[in-house]
Amino acid sequence: MKGIDKLLSRRLNPADDTGEAPWVEDDKPQVIIVGFGRFGQVIGRLLMANKMRITVLERDISAVNLMRNYGYKVYFGDATQLELLRSAGAEEAQSIVITCNEPEDTMRLVEMCQQHFPHLHILARARGRVEAHELLQAGRDAVFS
Numbered sequence: 001m002k003g004i005d006k007l008l009s010r011r012l013n014p015a016d017d018t019g020e021a022p023w024v025e026d027d028k029p030q031v032i033i034v035g036f037g038r039f040g041q042v043i044g045r046l047l048m049a050n051k052m053r054i055t056v057l058e059r060d061i062s063a064v065n066l067m068r069n070y071g072y073k074v075y076f077g078d079a080t081q082l083e084l085l086r087s088a089g090a091e092e093a094q095s096i097v098i099t100c101n102e103p104e105d106t107m108r109l110v111e112m113c114q115q116h117f118p119h120l121h122i123l124a125r126a127r128g129r130v131e132a133h134e135l136l137q138a139g140r141d142a143v144f145s
Helices: 002-012 038-049 061-069 082-088 103-116 129-137
Strands: 031-034 054-058 074-076 095-098 121-125 142-144
Touching: 031 038, 038 054, 054 061, 054 082, 061 074, 074 082, 082 103, 095 103, 103 121, 103 129
Parallel strands: 031 054, 031 095, 054 074, 095 121, 121 142
Antiparallel strands: none
16 A cells, blocks of 8 residues: 555655645546545545545445545546546546456456546556456556455
8 A cells, every 4th residue: 555655646746845745726636546445445545645636436326425425526427437537537637546346347447548548547456366467468557456
């Protein structure tokens, strides 16, 4: 976890002369998190603690309602739908963190992002060695399990 936090922090908030990370108030996400189960929540808290703007995509409506009560910017729906990714700000975001439970969804999202949002830095969660190997072969920036 610490490595992911440092990687995203350096990539998204480069230090200025004062050693402080710059903070610009705007609505565009720096990072999109797909799936907000336990792992997605940990990543989200780390990113927010580092003052990064996140948008969450989740398909569990009760989780979406709960997250909205806590002030998260959340979109409800299937993240493998291109229009949902666009609505969530994938064209402006810098990174996407994919924490899906289903390996097929993860791979589909990786391929969609490569095709439609090639600027995105893609981090994907693997559920095992086979999936990790497949994601690495797909050319992902980082794979974690």
